[in-house]
Amino acid sequence: MTNLEKYKKYEELIDKVVTEYALSLFPDGLPEKLYRTGVNFTKNEYGSFVEECFVENVNYYFKGNLQIPSYNKRPSKIDVESIRLISESLSIHDLNESGLYFLVKTNTCGFAVYFKEFNDKKASIHKSEMEVIVQEKIEHYKANYLVREKQFACSYCRKATDNDKKIKSEIFARQYRNGRQSFDYCSGKCASHDQMAHEG
Numbered sequence: 320m321t322n323l324e325k326y327k328k329y330e331e332l333i334d335k336v337v338t339e340y341a342l343s344l345f346p347d348g349l350p351e352k353l354y355r356t357g358v359n360f361t362k363n364e365y366g367s368f369v370e371e372c373f374v375e376n377v378n379y380y381f382k383g384n385l386q387i388p389s390y391n392k393r394p395s396k397i398d399v400e401s402i403r404l405i406s407e408s409l410s411i412h413d414l415n416e417s418g419l420y421f422l423v424k425t426n427t428c429g430f431a432v433y434f435k436e437f438n439d440k441k442a443s444i445h446k447s448e449m450e451v452i453v454q455e456k457i458e459h460y461k462a463n464y465l466v467r468e469k470q471f472a473c474s475y476c477r478k479a480t481d482n483d484k485k486i487k488s489e490i491f492a493r494q495y496r497n498g499r500q501s502f503d504y505c506s507g508k509c510a511s512h513d514q515m516a517h518e519g
């Protein structure tokens with residue numbers, strides 16, 4: 320057996336335990352699709368939308384002593400030995416929610432969705448659940464950030480603010496012509512935070 324063949328064999332053992340663990344969290348079977356909240360202002364004027372993701376794979380992030388020489392294509396003898404030790408001692412009880420993730424794809428890109436995002440309501444296997452969250456985000460956006468007549472968006476916090484509460488303030492920074500530029504803020508606090516942000 321070549322190093323790669325041995326490595327693959329141990330990798331499969333680990334995948335089996337990871338899948339078993341994932342199924343303990345998703346007893347109805349691993350999802351084929353999941354939903355998240357996306358942000359894209361070209362989709363709608365409020366930015367937030369429900370993003371449909373296709374699950375490609377379930378995976379696990381091993382830390383510390385369990386570090387896997389991650390999905391190696393040309394494993395060395397040491398890599399094989401290291402993954403052998405992990406695979407032979409690994410049990411479902413060694414795993415916890417913080418390491419589990421799904422590799423997903425959308426129409427535009429691929430990324431990891433960690434299990435904890437389900438707990439934090441940032442992801443769900445139910446579209447309707449994410450639709451409720453997105454609706455809340457849109458309401459929040461409308462109430463705070465949608466600029467109406469006689470209003471402007473604060474240059475720092477972006478909140479919609481009545482024109483008569485506008486505070487003009489000069490920000491000093493090298494990137495501006497003459498080292499300074501004037502911006503509109505909702506408060507003196509935002510003006511000073513923005514100055515600090517420019518000083519970085």
Ligand SMILES: [Zn+2]
Pocket residue numbers: 473474475476477478504505506509
């Ligand atoms: Zn502000």
